[in-house]
Amino acid sequence: DTxxxxxxxxxxxxxxxxxxxxxxxxxxxxxxxxxxxxLGQGPEFLTYFQNEAQLEKSRLLSxxxxxxxxxxxxxxxxxxxxxxxxxxxxxxxxxxxxLAGVDxxxxxxxxxxxxx
Amino acid sequence: AQTxxxxxxxxxxxxxxxxxxxxxxxxxxSDYYLFWYKQPPSRQMILVIxxxxxxxxxxxxxxxxxxxxxxxKSFSLKISDSQLGDAAMYxxxxxxGSEKLVFGKGTKLTVNP
Numbered sequence: 001d002t003x004x005x006x007x008x009x010x011x012x013x014x015x016x017x018x019x020x021x022x023x024x025x026x027x028x029x030x031x032x033x034x035x036x037x038x039l040g041q042g043p044e045f046l047t048y049f050q051n052e053a054q055l056e057k058s059r060l061l062s063x064x065x066x067x068x069x070x071x072x073x074x075x076x077x078x079x080x081x082x083x084x085x086x087x088x089x090x091x092x093x094x095x096x097x098x099l100a101g102v103d104x105x106x107x108x109x110x111x112x113x114x115x116x
Numbered sequence: 117a118q119t120x121x122x123x124x125x126x127x128x129x130x131x132x133x134x135x136x137x138x139x140x141x142x143x144x145x146s147d148y149y150l151f152w153y154k155q156p157p158s159r160q161m162i163l164v165i166x167x168x169x170x171x172x173x174x175x176x177x178x179x180x181x182x183x184x185x186x187x188x189k190s191f192s193l194k195i196s197d198s199q200l201g202d203a204a205m206y207x208x209x210x211x212x213g214s215e216k217l218v219f220g221k222g223t224k225l226t227v228n229p
Contacts, residue, residue, distance in 0.1 A: 002160050033216060042120075042207045042219030043161075056214065091161070095215075105217060107153075107161040 002026075004108035006092050012114045013082055020078045021111045023092030032075050033105060034067060036060065037089040046090075049075060082115045089113075118143045118210050122220035129198045130228050136183075137193045137223045139208030148212045150184070152193045155222070156204040164206070167191065195225075203227045 035043035051072035069075040095103040129135035
């Protein structure tokens with residue numbers, strides 16, 4: 001267990017529905033990353049927070065995606081009007097260090113989304 | 117832009133033997149870091165080993181070691197004395213100034229008893 005938790009672990013939804021995922025990083029980690037992992041691929045970067053500020057967003061993050069990190073603690077990732085192509089594992093990660101720079105990222109168990 | 121390529125979708129090794137997983141990368145950054153992450157089935161991704169590009173000495177962590185060839189942009193992982201618990205997906209990743217990780221497609225390692 002890395003100390004990073006995600007909820008729910010699995011989500012099955014119908015196309016067109018909205019879904020929201022939650023990530024709770026290790027409490028003293030002020031940076032938080034979201035990645036998406038599709039079958040047979042490595043994780044791909046979606047977005048990054050330092051405290052409550054969203055500092056970078058990938059092109060993969062279409063207008064239907066929104067992420068928040070109120071108060072710089074947990075983070076939520078919402079997908080509106082889900083499409084079958086959104087089916088993937090959504091991973092959250094937080095680095096140990098409090099300063100910007102390279103550090104080991106601790107990953108959560110992920111939320112597996114299936115869009116029917 | 118950074119890219120990471122893992123050319124071996126699957127590898128297998130006998131228990132107690134040694135296996136090497138390949139990774140090549142490309143980056144325009146002068147300062148970068150390289151990682152191998154392990155993702156066991158239905159379990160969380162964990163860091164295996166990291167290498168700072170400015171260091172010439174290859175990183176080692178117990179049974180895990182890397183062969184970092186900076187000029188060739190190659191970063192392979194060697195697992196010695198393979199154990200059943202080493203069975204997992206292994207991802208090579210790079211990280212530059214933007215801090216986000218760029219992953220390869222992964223190599224599925226099977227350890228045969």
